Amino acid sequence: MTSNKIVMGGPEADEKEGEATESITPGHLIEPANGDYEQFKKHATAAGPAEPLVATKAAYSGDPTTSAEAVEDAYANGEYMFAAGLKRFNRSLGLVFGGSNAAGAGADVATNANISEGDLLVSYGNGALRKYDPGNGDSPGAVVGRAREDVDNSGSATQARIVWEAI
Structure with a gap:
């Protein structure tokens, strides 16, 4: 399926902005890098407990990205990024x-x-x-x-x- 949005539907997800501490592609499962939700890294524990927190390209409830390629553009270490805390039934x-x-x-x-x-x-x-x-x-x-x-x-x-x- 091709989409230009990471959060695709369901209840309103919680949005957060922060800093990437490594290369992160929108759609990656992420976690706080320092425990305070100001910096993010890819979820690093295989089959470990994880909250459904994903990197997005733009604040998903605002203007969605306009091209399929935009969701493939990774954030670099130190870049400002967007995240969405998914709720049950969010796609x-x-x-x-x-x-x-x-x-x-x-x-x-x-x-x-x-x-x-x-x-x-x-x-x-x-x-x-x-x-x-x-x-x-x-x-x-x-x-x-x-x-x-x-x-x-x-x-x-x-x-x-x-x-x-x-x-």
């Missing part, structure tokens, strides 16, 4: 990890980048999402959302876009 345009880069151990396997609509999603640990895998020790408390479309990114080295819904 978002996120990123699935590149499965061909998987180490092949535990939950870090390419098949966890082959996502079907309805699959539960957790953080991959680099801002991207992957399929929830309880057989490899994923905790139900780490689930941030549910896939709203099929995306098979198991054979790709790059991240792919996915529409997902916060739960």
Whole structure:
């Protein structure tokens, strides 16, 4: 699905502005870099607890970006950025990890980048999402959302876009 918006619908999300502490692409799952929500980094704990907080390109309830390419433009370290705190049922345009880069151990396997609509999603640990895998020790408390479309990114080295819904 091609979209020029990161937050795609549902209840009004909470918006925040801050500073990127590393390269962050709109749609990445993010977390506070210093605990006070003034600086952000990609969510860094694979299958770790995460709030549904995503990088956006512009304050999503204001003027949306006008081109599909705009959501692909990453923020650089030190740049001013926008974030949205998703609420239950918010749909978002996120990123699935590149499965061909998987180490092949535990939950870090390419098949966890082959996502079907309805699959539960957790953080991959680099801002991207992957399929929830309880057989490899994923905790139900780490689930941030549910896939709203099929995306098979198991054979790709790059991240792919996915529409997902916060739960």
